[in-house]
Amino acid sequence: MIKATIARGVSIMALTAMTFAIAAPVAAQDNEAASDENVILVTAQFREQDLQDTPIAITAISGDMLDARSQSDVQQIAAQAPNVNLQPGTGSFGPSLAASIRGVGQYDFSPAVEPGVGFYVDDVYYPSLTGAVFDLLDLDRIEILRGPQGTLAGRNSIGGAVKLYSRRPEGDNTGMISAGYGSRDRVDFRGGFDFGITDDLSARISGAAKQQGGYVDVLDYGCVNPLGSANNPTVGGIAPTRAPGDCRVARDGDVNYQALRGQLRYHPSSSLDLMLSAEYISDNRRPSPAILIATNGALTPAQQARVRGSFAGVNYDNRFICGLYCNYATGRMPIDTAQGFGFDTSSELFMNYEGIGLSLNADIDLTDDLKLTSITGYRDFSSQFVNDADLSPLAVNQGYNDLNVKFFSQEVRLTGSLLDDSLVWTLGGYYSDQDTFWPYVQDLRVSGLQFASLGEDVEAVSFAAFAHVSWELMDGLTFNGGLRRTHERKDYQFSRRFIDGRTGVPRVGSLDGLVGTYTETRWDYRANLQYEFTADVMAYVQYSTGYKGGGINPRPFFDTQVQPFTSEALTAYEVGLKADLIDGLLRVNTSAFFNDYTNIQLVLTSCPNFTPNNALTPCAMTSNAGDAHVKGFEVETTINPADGFSIDATLSYLDFQYTSLNAAVTGVSLANVAPYTNEWKWSIGAQYVADLPGGSTLTPRLDLSHQSQFFVAASNSAASRVPAYTLLNGRVTWRNADDDLDVSLQVTNLTDKYYYQGAFENLQSGFAVAQPARPREWAVSVTKRF
Secondary structure, rough: OOOHHHHHHHHHHHHHHHHHHHHHHHHHOOOOOOOOHHHHHOOOOOOOEEEHHOOOOOOEEEHHHHOOEEEEEEEHHHHHHHOOEEEOOOOOOOOOEEEEEEEEEEOOOOOOOOOOEEEOOEEEEEOOOOOOOOOOOOOOEEEEOOOOOOOOOOOOOOOOEEEEEEEOOOOOEEEEEEEEEEHEEEEEEEEEEEEEOOOOEEEEEEEEEEEEEOOEEEEEHHHOOOOOOOEEOOOOOOOOOOOOOOOEEEEEEOOEEEEEEEEEEEEOOOOOOEEEEEEEEHHHHHHOEEEEEOOOOOHHHHHHHHHHHOOOOOOOHHHHHOOOOEEOOEEEEEEEEOEEEEEEEHHHEEEEEEEEEEEEEEEEEEEEEEEEEEEEEEEEEEEEEEEOOOOOOOOOOOEEEEEEEEEEEEEEEEEEEEEOOOOOEEEEEEEEEEEEEEEEEEEEHHHHHHEEEEEEEEEEEEEEEEEEEEEEEEEEEEEEEEEEEEEEEEEEOOOOOOOOOOOOOOOOOHOOOOOEEEEEEEEEEEEEEEEEEEEEEEEEEEEEEEEEEOOOOOOOOOOHHHEEEEOOEEEEEEEEEEEOHHHHHHHHEEEEEEEEEEEEEEEEEEOOOHHHHOOOOOOOEEEEEEEEEEEEEEEEEOOOOOOOOOEEEEEEEEEEEEEEOOOOOOOOOOOOOOOOOOOEEEEEEEEEEEEEEEOEEEEEEEEEEEEEEEOOOOOOOHEEOOOOOEEEEEEEEEEEEOOEEEEEEEOOOOOOOOOEEEEEEEHOEEEEEEEEEOOEEEEEEEEEEE
């Protein structure tokens, strides 16, 4: 049935292509190309091209559309992007992002593993999922490239790539400032100023500040459940720390974000363009909003004794399931009398991120037919977060992390043309060096594991050389090909100590000082053939490859589990069609694909070959443990049925099927799907610009989006399931006659839908949590342009 569905999708595309090829010349008699307002320029193939002329499945979103949809961070753009799933990380993973495109991605922030979706800011690669929930500050556009970008984007873009492009300084002495207020004392400020310094030198400064109260209540358990009540026995029970009637301690899900970006551009002529950029980001807030949804009643008496500490008779069970928007987290880990220490962060539960970014982009025309591009980037960021993962006053699972990353990258490209510009070629090289220093504390009391790291050192180096060519073989027929060779190495030095520095070693002490090494050399390829039936209708077929880098098992329990794993690999076969019809009033872009996905990195929960005495557990070892076939299709369309009236819609389908699994994989079957994989997604949005007396306008907009269920764990367990949801957002904007003042009212989640953004299932340690999304929220904003 699935094969029939894919076959129908491809057949529909083929029939549509033939129909468009016949109809387009008639529809375009008065206009050979789409209207200028439909032209979106992208740079996916190392040069500026119209989106409709680029034979890649790309979702391109302008800065104006981001504003119209009330989207302010990168996670929100996935609603209108086919087969794209972007979700904020749960508390156990800090201020990070889980990202998946076409069923391929990553959710673990550990520097031992690599992202499966590449993120770029002004063509500079961002090396980590930590801090990847970017604010959409002063952007020109976003390009979401779907499918493996192994030759074009390089390492870790196996699922695709998300590229953010800032507005460039123009020296036109313009700017804007915006202020907003909304639900739970939400306060937003944004601004951008572009000014000329000299005729050749211009600058742009932009900034954002956002604050908002949280929406998940952190409650005092003893206050809600007084001593002597059914869930809180009198002897050894949990005493309240707050007076009755005032049980709320704090609220999670708050916002406290600031960002500042400065750009300096030297552009003396069309042959020289230099841009120096610097940015600072600060994101300091409480932990991610979470609720307890399940506990493991199978904990042994010894485990229950360890986790309840001094709370006699208060077992870790469903009594700590609080409600839809609340939890009982305290940050306290009562002293373990067997080990002699506790862990207390109750004075401050937090999740912080602070980082700077520097980049220098240079475009130099060496001759009329030869261009040199240099992209230099540097990132320095740190993230500290505390996570009381079990969301209770008991000592089940808590950790503190202090992740510090320095990243340098350099890319150089040489682009030229031959044969009267019918052949365009690019040769390039890439180098990156990433250093991570990661002290942390883990108190996994339910497992009897408590240890600290004085700082684990991870160094990752990557080299690549690549080539790309676009050759118009005949009128309308173009071959696009690419080749990339990548060599990378990663060294991971482990650190394991007692929390209080006592002599001796804990069970994992044999790991202290061990170094694991991963190294690999890969080749990636792309062969693409595109044909323009008319100026407005183009189809393509493509073969491409990509990979996600390997690494070292990030969570060993014994020295024998310090094992490298190799890269994942993906080979994709794709057909696509892009068409503008009826004088540009209708745009339809479609694609269908088949992916051969091999060496999939999965977490083994039993690994007898690497555990003493051939025991099955404890084990949480990342290994290349499966292969899969992934099939699907995508449709994007925009319609402009009348002046001022526009409609945009998307539809995507994904079929993920494991074809083989390593015998050591337990809890995962061939019937499961990869984490963060949606079978169906769709969206539809509409807006109308209504003219008012005096020349002002009123623009109402509605956006409806749906995504089917997905799982956050490879096991597809019930506790890791995120149910399907449908969301409705609305916005109304009034703009004055001079086109320099906007007043907007936005309401997100109009129907007040209760749904999850993500979850974290760890029933082996006794718990599973979910991350409820934001309830209905409103905001009013005023924007002034000058």
